[in-house]
Amino acid sequence: MNAFPPGSRALVVGVHGSIGAMLARQLASSGFRVTGIDLARADAAPANVTVLQADATRPDAALRQVLGETRILVLAVSQHVLTQALPQLLPHLPADALLVETLSIKSPFAAWLADQPTTQAVLGINPMFSGDLDPAGRPLAAVPYRDAPLADAFIDLLRQWRLDVVTLTPAQHDEAMAMLQTVGHSAVLAFGQTLARSPLALDALLRLAPPPFRVMLALLARMTQNHPDVYWEIQADNPCSADARRRLLNALATLDDGVASDDHAGFHTALTALKEDLIADHPDYVDTSRRIFEFINQPPAPDTLPAFRAAIDRIDDQLIDLLGQRQALIGQVAHFKKTSQTPVMQPNRVLEVVQRCKTRGQRWHLRGELIEQLYRLIIEEACHIEYEHVGGPREPLLQRSAPAFQSAGVNE
Template structure:
């Protein structure tokens, strides 16, 4: 299926996850990274491939870029010029439409798909969703998505634009809400240890989310907020939601507060409301 693969950024967490999976599936994998060392790796710039990297790109069945967006955009032309007919170009960017536009302009005949594992690479892949934003479909795209499914990933196909709009809600709005919650605790002078001692399940869950985000790499969360063209609208929507809540309470209008709940139930829909509420109840019932 994929005998020869090049993974640019293969020393990073996401690139390493895919490189290891591909190697375990029988592929010969070359990791290209300026900081790469050791066997199966070459220290090189994917935007200006040296002789060894160029040979590997020319013979690859799959070239996967697990690099920042600016690097991926600059790499599209030199990489696709070297790829053979029928080979697959893939990326793991958190924002898809930019690289999709570049691929359509620079390499319209190259099969391409953007992958976004919707979980931290430190977590196991089986059972977790992997968004697949198809740019140019073809047999190699189908083979890669089938391989990810064989690994146990839950492949969810989308378009680059749909992907970016969805992740603005899933990631940008979510992270903004969690970060704002943490900043509010700081402004309130909260004693987190004291909060934990009596925290009801919703508060405890938010504290856990805040701790997970705060212990992560800021650059990852910066990319979510800064690179997605729909992230600003998502943050503004979160802010407007707080303002609407504040107006309902400040105006001493319980009917307006109740109307907000009616709106929330409508947004969720009956089936999602029931299933998600049950899932939350199950989660809260587990002892910590």
């Protein structure tokens, strides 16, 4: 049986927050009738979401009526608001509804929940990304507080959104978050404080700044864009956070002591151990840092012909690198198609690819005909590669995929 038949109602509390808005959007796209509430007014609501201005800690008649029909209640609010609102909301919620909370820290809420006279299924989720990013392919921690089929059904829904769901207990969640969030945020905040208290001016420093400094500043910039409570709860509410900060302090003290005692060899040993323990099994991070650093040092806007040409050369490098990456994936698709006996030629997918790219190209005023020309060549090459691997009779792309290539001159 489908736990959430099409048109089931979802209510998102905190719909103007980034996670609330993301979940409202995703639920609407999965066929839910979504109502969002928020204390704050905002100009834009997520598409296909009805937004009410309401206070979840004091549900008015309109909110109580929505609650009575709600199958999934999402609470994308701070722990303080959540524990104030829940006792007011639960009496109006059907007994077979699912509650989903999005707190950054789970064990204090788990302890609070254990004392509540609720019967509803409760699932904690913690998306490991801000809600303004595309969720597909990103990790999400799921913490089912009570075994319930409805929580499993919601986890299935998250997987349909192509989230990489990792299920944890509240204690496991918080232990991991101390390492994944407390330590990183503390390091970035300490960097920011040190910089802010320095007598050196940031503008002057930025002229000279190497990529790691720019990356640290970018991380700090990101932290200033979210609500401070998000970061406060990560530092203050996680029972593992104090220990994590102490470890960071100790590590810094060890570095300081080592330098003070001129322990050059110890420094070598430590860095070699880090390389062996952490990076040896994850060499792709070396490449990631190279790509981030390349990206973050944007060269100045060109103003001479050689400078324009150098900029174009760099973009051509990227085009070729990306084409190579696309082609490498095609090789894998070919292998997959051979073992699963899937036809090489997929006219629906071809149409989807070309139309997506035409829409994307509109952002840059790229003509649809150019996109069709380019993708005719790229997909023909892809099909050629796949046929070489898969074997069997070949079908011509243009004949099978005529609707994708409608522009004059492309279909010849």
